[in-house]
Amino acid sequence: MSDLPLRSQLAVALGRTAAKMSRLAGKGDGSVIGGRIGLRLDPELLTRLAKDRKLVLVSATNGKTTTTRLITSAMTPLGEVATNAFGANMPTGHVSALASAPDARYGVLECDEKYVPMVLAETGANIVALMNLSRDQMDRAAEIWLLAGKWRKALEASPQSHVIANCDDPLVTWGASTAKSVTWVAAGQHWREDSWCCPECGGPLDRRDTEEDSDWRCRQCHFARPRPDWSLRGDHVVDPHGRAIPLDAVQLPGRANRSNAAIALAVVAQFGVPPEQALPLLAQVKSVAGRYTTVEYQGRSIRLLLSKNPAGWLEAFDVLAPAPGPVALSINAQGPDGRDTSWLWDVDYRILRGRPVWVTGERRIDLAARLEAAEVSFTVVDDIEQAVMAVPPGHLDVIANYTAFQDIRTRYGRVV
Numbered sequence: 410m411s412d413l414p415l416r417s418q419l420a421v422a423l424g425r426t427a428a429k430m431s432r433l434a435g436k437g438d439g440s441v442i443g444g445r446i447g448l449r450l451d452p453e454l455l456t457r458l459a460k461d462r463k464l465v466l467v468s469a470t471n472g473k474t475t476t477t478r479l480i481t482s483a484m485t486p487l488g489e490v491a492t493n494a495f496g497a498n499m500p501t502g503h504v505s506a507l508a509s510a511p512d513a514r515y516g517v518l519e520c521d522e523k524y525v526p527m528v529l530a531e532t533g534a535n536i537v538a539l540m541n542l543s544r545d546q547m548d549r550a551a552e553i554w555l556l557a558g559k560w561r562k563a564l565e566a567s568p569q570s571h572v573i574a575n576c577d578d579p580l581v582t583w584g585a586s587t588a589k590s591v592t593w594v595a596a597g598q599h600w601r602e603d604s605w606c607c608p609e610c611g612g613p614l615d616r617r618d619t620e621e622d623s624d625w626r627c628r629q630c631h632f633a634r635p636r637p638d639w640s641l642r643g644d645h646v647v648d649p650h651g652r653a654i655p656l657d658a659v660q661l662p663g664r665a666n667r668s669n670a671a672i673a674l675a676v677v678a679q680f681g682v683p684p685e686q687a688l689p690l691l692a693q694v695k696s697v698a699g700r701y702t703t704v705e706y707q708g709r710s711i712r713l714l715l716s717k718n719p720a721g722w723l724e725a726f727d728v729l730a731p732a733p734g735p736v737a738l739s740i741n742a743q744g745p746d747g748r749d750t751s752w753l754w755d756v757d758y759r760i761l762r763g764r765p766v767w768v769t770g771e772r773r774i775d776l777a778a779r780l781e782a783a784e785v786s787f788t789v790v791d792d793i794e795q796a797v798m799a800v801p802p803g804h805l806d807v808i809a810n811y812t813a814f815q816d817i818r819t820r821y822g823r824v825v
Contacts, residue, residue, distance in 0.1 A: 417457050420450035421508045428505060440493060444501030447508065455500050458507035459532035462491070464516045465676060466532070468525050469540035470553075471721045472669045473498065475661065475697045476540065477519040479673035482694050483687035487680060489513040495698050499524050500531070515680075522556050526563035529570065537564070537588075538573040538676050540596065540668070542580040543603045544755070545718040546747030553580060554608055560584035573675050575668070576635045577623055583608040583632070594675045595623070595637035596668040599727075600720035602755065607632050641671040646684070648674075654684045658692040661701055663728040699814070701728075704821045708802030711821060717746065717810040719755040725808045726760050733763055736806045737796040739770035739813035746811050750775045758783040767796035770813045793817055 413421070428443030447454050467477045474496045481492045491510035493502045498519040507516060520528050522542065529537065539560065542553045557580045564572060565587035574585035576593040580603070585591055598604070607614055612629030621642060626633035638649045644667065645653040659670050670691055677687050696702040703712045716725040729736060742748050750772050758780055766787040768777050773789055780787045790796050793816075797805065809817055 413457055414451075417451045417454055420447040420454050421458075421511075423447070423450060424505065424508060438495050438497075440495065440497035440502045440505040441499075442501075443508070444497070444504035447504045448501060455504050455507070455528070456531045458504060459516070459534075462507070462514060462516050463680070464518060464532055464534040465536040465538060466518055466520045466525065466528060466534045467538045467540075467676075468520045468522050470522060470543045470545045470718065471724065472540055472665055473519045475666065475694075475700065476538065476669040476672055477517055478694050478697045479669055479691050480538070480676050481517045483673055483677040483682055483690045484515055484517065484680060485690060486682060486686060487515055489515070491516040491518075493519055500528060503528060503532075523559070526559050529563050529567050533567070534570055536573060536676055536679055537567075537570050538672055539581050539585050540575050540672055541578050541598065541600075541720070542584070543600050543718060543720040544752060545720075546749075553603060557581070557584035557608060561587045564588040571679060573672060573679070575672065576637050577625075579604045579614060579625060579632075579634075580608055582635060591635075592639070592675055592679070593635045593637045594671055595640040596671045597623075597641055597664065599664065600723050602719065639671060639675045641668055646671045646674055648678075648684060652684075654688070656688075658688050660692055660695045661697070663724060665724040665727065699818045702818075706797065706821055709797055709800060710804045711797060712804070712806050713814065713817060713821075714806060714808045715811070715814045716808050719752055722756045722808070729806050730804050733765065734804060734806065735765040735767075735800050736761065736808060737767040737769065737793060737800075738776060739768075739793055739807065739809040739817065740773065740776045741771045741810060741813040741816075742775075743771070743812045746813075753779045754782075758785050761785045765800070767799065769793050769796055770809070793820070 424443035424447035427446045431442050467473050481490050484490050491507050491513040493506040498521045503518050561584055568589040571590045572585045572588040573592045575581050575596040577595050577598040607627035609632040610630040612627050614625050615628050617624045624634050640647045644656050647653050656667050656670055674684050699713055700715050703710050714725045716722045742750050762785055768787050768789045777789050
């Protein structure tokens with residue numbers, strides 16, 4: 410830090426002070442305000458803080474916070490790792506993360522999809538991990554084909570960066586295909602409603618799925634799934650040498666987290682951390698910023714699941730307790746959530762039939778209308794506490810989108 414220009418040192422110091430005051434005032438972890446002040450005082454602060462570090466950028470519509478945590482854990486044998494562990498995934502959060510670990514030679518930064526070009530240009534990141542693209546907050550973010558196009562341009566202009574990309578997602582493959590160096594990971598694609606057409610020519614994509622593998626290719630042009638270097642096959646990852654690596658040690662539930670673990674193993678292998686060393690470290694991650702946390706409250710075991718778009722709801726359904734286990738759903742539509750809730754109609758809620766379902770949140774009526782159309786029985790309540798206390802002592806799954814999730818975390822205990 411001492412080799413930073415005086416202006417940059419002042420920006421870091423004032424940013425840290427602002428972040429500390431924010432935490433003391435109970436306004437969050439201070440990452441955003443600290444980084445905002447730092448960048449206001451020195452617009453080149455991110456570039457200066459990234460200099461001489463080995464950085465990983467992690468981006469996706471879903472799973473980037475979890476995968477960032479997994480990669481960070483697996484890289485600990487290399488030394489201190491700077492990271493934005495709580496999801497502040499724009500340049501302000503990146504500045505705070507790097508400033509808080511001035512001596513860390515490594516950094517793993519979760520990056521919002523639309524900020525990848527800017528952050529890549531300013532940091533020259535060594536590794537860029539790209540996992541999935543699907544519709545999310547369409548009133549705020551760009552159309553996902555436009556995002557993939559921006560990734561292409563950014564990676565073409567960054568030949569120093571090595572890309573780890575999920576080749577099972579056609580949009581991610583297209584976005585990563587201009588990179589000079591790519592490791593392809595067959596990490597799976599469970600939500601496919603945003604990728605039935607070829608991003609190269611607009612033609613239809615033909616898909617083939619077997620128990621061992623999946624494939625896709627355009628019916629009208631050359632665009633096709635690359636040959637993977639790493640492959641997720643059920644509960645195992647097959648590495649570039651053909652070794653099948655079991656993932657049963659991974660504590661985070663569901664197929665989405667097996668996909669996240671496969672990406673994490675491919676990333677850390679680039680730094681010389683082999684799977685047998687990385688897996689016990691992945692197993693140490695049991696909760697990520699409250700996701701998958703179980704909170705004990707008045708005889709109820711409340712498990713918190715974050716789901717903010719159609720693809721995310723599909724993955725949340727995958728880890729629900731077996732039917733007829735109860736579930737509470739909470740939907741808001743504040744700025745961080747996206748104001749438009751029409752995406753609720755893209756989710757197939759029929760899987761909830763036969764369960765006790767409670768609906769709450771600011772936009773509970775919107776969600777209730779969707780559940781009624783899906784012929785799912787439900788009870789609307791004004792507050793999550795009413796849902797919790799209506800459930801007999803035992804297990805309750807709670808699925809909520811971003812601000813609703815944070816409200817529930819705050820009420821029942823914020824757990825890392």
